[in-house]
Amino acid sequence: MSASPSTTAPPAAEGAEAPTVRGGRGAAKRRTPISRRGERLVGYTFMTPWIIGSLVFTVGPMLWSLYLSFTDYHLILGGDFIGFANYTAMFEDPMFARAVKVTLLYVLLAVPLKLVASLAVAILLTQSRRGIGFYRAAFYMPSLIAMSVGIAIVWKALFAGGGPQDQFMSWFGWEGGGFIGNPSVSILMLVLLSVWTFGAPMVIFMAGLLQVPGELHEAAQVDGAGKWHRFVHITIPMLSPVIFFNVLMETVHAFQLFGPAFIIGGTAGGPAWSTLFYTVRIYALAFVDLRMGYASAWAWMLVLAVGVVTLIMFRAAKNLVYYAGEDNK
Amino acid sequence: MMRNDYRLRRRSLLTGASAAAVAAAAAACGDDGPAGTADDPxxxxxxxxxxxxxxxxxxxxxxxxxxxxxxxxxxxxxxxxxxxxxxxxxxxxxxxxxxxxxxxxxxxxxxxxxxxxxxxxxxxxxxxxxxxxxxxxxxxxxxxxxxxxGNTLGLIYRADWFEAHGAATPVAGYTWDDYKTAISTLTPALGEGKWGGGDWCAQYHFMELWLRQQGGSFYTEDGSALNFEPAQLAEWWTTSADLYQAGMVPPVETTIEWTEGGLVQDVLASEIGWDNFMAGYAPTVEANGGTLALAAPPTVDPSNLGLYLKxxxxxxxxxxxxxxxxxxxxxxxxxxxxxxxxxxxxxxxxxxxxxxxxxxxxxxxxxxxxDYEASVSEYLTSPPPAPPAATGAIEAKFMEIYQQVQYGEMTAQEAADLFFTEAETLLAAEQ
Missing domain, CATH: 3.40.190.10 (Periplasmic binding protein-like II)
Incomplete structure (x- = not known):
């Protein structure tokens, strides 16, 4: 406002209205740097708690654990710098190979199944039906509670010997008992738990599906394409950025699964190490064996591995993902 | 519209933030002066x-x-x-x-x-x-x-079942083979879903007992190393193997889900364990119509039961x-x-x-x-020195690795070698 008198023409009763407005706009443009700086300050001030929080509770501990990974730090006794010894010891540790195997198996099973399930449900829920809002909420519900301790305990009961799963499968001649006591299938419990929580990718798929331009479908229909062809040749390519996003997020999450695995299998990843997830092993190394330095090295190896997997995915995505409106070369 | 929404949200955020600040301040106002009176405990x-x-x-x-x-x-x-x-x-x-x-x-x-x-x-x-x-x-x-x-190890058993099915009453000096015979008699007699005894191999305390019966110990005197060979551990882990294979003791698929002991669940006829547990189990067992009794645990050497008061x-x-x-x-x-x-x-x-x-x-x-403790008092020998700091982790590892043997994922020898690697790493981490 302060700048406006200098730029406006001398007031001429009614006619001055338009120039004032124009002048006001120009003034706002010039004022921007100062006001932006002020806004920025206010913004950062309001963010202070989160900035401090993430520095103190995330970045700080991460850097500390990076340092610890180069020491033989014992939770009580402390430790000394030992260079890369933890990282080399890992590859001679028989438990490392086991934990990696279990975790990879889980990622390979859980991620595709969960994405297929969430896409299928998303397709059903993007139809216009009466009460669709209720169904959307209902299908999202499990994701809100599934990673809780309560559900993990319910899961344990469902898959106990003589429990619902055992009884149901026995009707079809299953003799393996409850999944909880059977190391060859116990990981399926956790895969099922993960599939059941398809809410987050489902919502993202729904948003993606609603963005697919209707005219493409209409055009294809005119050309005589059936539902399946339209799905494969229109929906999937148009959805590919969303699919990519979901694959990425779910893979990263799957590598980090801890809570339910810890409650169902314990620190020993029972039965017989069949649920000995990488993260569970990190926990056991740190808080049962108290070998904090070695556990930190494991944790950083996971960071590295997930980073590499993500990088590979981004590379692969270049040829597989279609971004509408961009020159996809 | 947009502006109004934004303002509203900002205001409620501010209210929330100040409420949180007040709550935090209130929590910080605790009184922790030196005290010790009824008013200020x-x-x-x-x-x-x-x-x-x-x-x-x-x-x-x-x-x-x-x-x-x-x-x-x-x-x-x-x-x-x-x-x-x-x-x-x-x-x-x-x-x-x-x-x-x-x-x-x-x-x-x-x-x-x-x-x-x-x-x-x-x-x-x-x-x-x-x-x-x-x-x-x-x-x-x-x-x-x-x-x-205090307590010491003993064999807690169902006197009624032992008598009814003709298994010899355990007495001090009773050997591991005698105990295995009793289990092999009882399990078939008790019928489906009940067993004469539990698998004893998963507990490091029981292996310690077995080593002491042979004049050995689990840890060296200074507590810095294991005082036995992998071969001995492999041998220990096969002491129940024939019973396990024959289904005379409950399989791991069953026991992994147990949240309470087999005696209390009325499915086990005997169990090696700490003697004071007997008093805890007895009321439930009596309610199930059974009688519990306590005897010395089975031994390698009848003149040395390996017991100590812990x-x-x-x-x-x-x-x-x-x-x-x-x-x-x-x-x-x-x-x-x-x-x-x-x-x-x-x-x-x-x-x-x-x-x-x-x-x-x-x-x-x-x-x-x-009475049981009095009866074995002549066999009680001096306790081993307090075990090394890593014992908690070693005890957990002992069970975990034996589970691999039960599931048939490893042979006793492979498991014993793995246990040594793991235990030695843990002991070294404590030095």
């Missing part, structure tokens, strides 16, 4: 492991303590055994231990050698302990714990406590006050103090435990 914390029954009894005793000592408030907490130790080891690292807590002999060195425990000589009353009990409360000559009760539980005070006096008062009360003893009974075992022994009400089952 000191607060100490007391934690233990155990079940609901134990928690109820302990809380009653603690309430009585608070009634008699108005200046002291006791904050109690409990958890099951593994959870309890998982929590405490983490808190040990942050120097945040409860003032008074229950200690196990296997963890005494882990906590005591790091200066986490208050030396108790002259702090608590040590006059009244029964003979031999204080020996296992010392770490390198210094008293850092007091025993609540503190079943101890009480310790954290070295970082600000209220050592109040904490000591609580310990003296729990172990020496006749009323407290009457309340606590034999839940933690037969009391370690003379006053305790005089004032506790002994039912037939507890009397049986006492």
């Amino acid at each position: 000191v607060q100490i914390s007391f934690e233990w492991w155990g079940d609901d029954t134990r928690a109820e009894l302990t809380q009653q005793a603690v309430d009585l303590f608070q009634e008699k000592n108005e200046g002291i408030k006791v904050q109690t907490n409990f958890a099951d055994f593994p959870t309890f130790w998982e929590g405490l080891t983490g808190r040990m690292a942050s120097r945040d231990l409860p003032d008074v807590f229950q200690m196990d002999y296997s963890r005494l060195r882990q906590f005591g050698s790091n200066g986490m425990l208050l030396p108790l000589e002259g702090v608590v009353d040590t006059e009244d302990f029964r003979e031999g009990f204080l020996e296992t409360a010392k770490l390198d000559g210094q008293l850092v714990a007091v025993p609540i009760a 503190p079943s539980m101890q009480l310790v005070i954290s070295a970082t406590t600000e209220h050592a006096e109040a904490s000591a008062k609580l310990i003296d009360f729990l172990l020496g006050d006749p009323e407290a003893i009457a309340i606590l009974g034999t839940n933690r075992g037969v009391p370690a103090t003379n006053t305790g022994l005089e004032n506790v009400e002994l039912d037939a089952n507890t009397q049986a435990v006492l």
Whole structure:
């Protein structure tokens, strides 16, 4: 406002209205740097708690654990710098190979199944039906509670010997008992738990599906394409950025699964190490064996591995993902 | 519209933030001046492991303590055994231990050698302990714990089933082969879903017993290494193999889901275990129409049962406590006050103090435990030194790796080799 008198023409009763407005706009443009700086300050001030929080509770501990990974730090006794010894010891540790195997198996099973399930449900829920809002909420519900301790305990009961799963499968001649006591299938419990929580990718798929331009479908229909062809040749390519996003997020999450695995299998990843997830092993190394330095090295190896997997995915995505409106070369 | 939404959100955010700030400020205004009177009591914390029954009894005793000592408030907490130790080891690292807590002999060195425990000589009353009990409360000559009760290993068995199905009554000097014969007789006779005994191989305590029966020990004298060979461990892990293969002991698929012992569930006819557990199991077994009895555990050498009197539980005070006096008062009360003893009974075992022994009400089952301990007293030998700090982790590893053998994922020899690698790494990490 302060700048406006200098730029406006001398007031001429009614006619001055338009120039004032124009002048006001120009003034706002010039004022921007100062006001932006002020806004920025206010913004950062309001963010202070989160900035401090993430520095103190995330970045700080991460850097500390990076340092610890180069020491033989014992939770009580402390430790000394030992260079890369933890990282080399890992590859001679028989438990490392086991934990990696279990975790990879889980990622390979859980991620595709969960994405297929969430896409299928998303397709059903993007139809216009009466009460669709209720169904959307209902299908999202499990994701809100599934990673809780309560559900993990319910899961344990469902898959106990003589429990619902055992009884149901026995009707079809299953003799393996409850999944909880059977190391060859116990990981399926956790895969099922993960599939059941398809809410987050489902919502993202729904948003993606609603963005697919209707005219493409209409055009294809005119050309005589059936539902399946339209799905494969229109929906999937148009959805590919969303699919990519979901694959990425779910893979990263799957590598980090801890809570339910810890409650169902314990620190020993029972039965017989069949649920000995990488993260569970990190926990056991740190808080049962108290070998904090070695556990930190494991944790950083996971960071590295997930980073590499993500990088590979981004590379692969270049040829597989279609971004509408961009020159996809 | 957009602007209004934004403003509204900002305002409610501000309200929320200031409310949170007020709450935090209010919480910070606690009073922690030095105190110890009824109006301004000191607060100490007391934690233990155990079940609901134990928690109820302990809380009653603690309430009585608070009634008699108005200046002291006791904050109690409990958890099951593994959870309890998982929590405490983490808190040990942050120097945040409860003032008074229950200690196990296997963890005494882990906590005591790091200066986490208050030396108790002259702090608590040590006059009244029964003979031999204080020996296992010392770490390198210094008293850092007091025993609540003592126990030793025994064979707890269903006398009614043993008699009905013609299995020989176990007596001291009974060998492992005799015991296996009894199990092989009982399991088929008891029918589907019941077994003559449990698989004993998963417990490192039982292997220690077996080694002691051969004149050996689990750890070396200084506690820095294992005192046996992988071949011996492989042998131990095959002692029940034939029974396991034949289905004479319950399979791991079944036991992995057990949340309580097989004796209590009315499915096991016998189990090697700590003798004081017998008194705990007996009421349930009696309700199921059975009778429990206690005998010496099976042995390799009839003249050496390998037994020693172990503190079943101890009480310790954290070295970082600000209220050592109040904490000591609580310990003296729990172990020496006749009323407290009457309340606590034999839940933690037969009391370690003379006053305790005089004032506790002994039912037939507890009397049986006492009688058993008297009957094997000639076989009790001196206890091994407090095990190394890594024992907790080693004990867990022992079970975990034996599970691989039960599931057939590894041979006993492979498992034994793996256990040595793991245990040696753990022991080295403690040096």
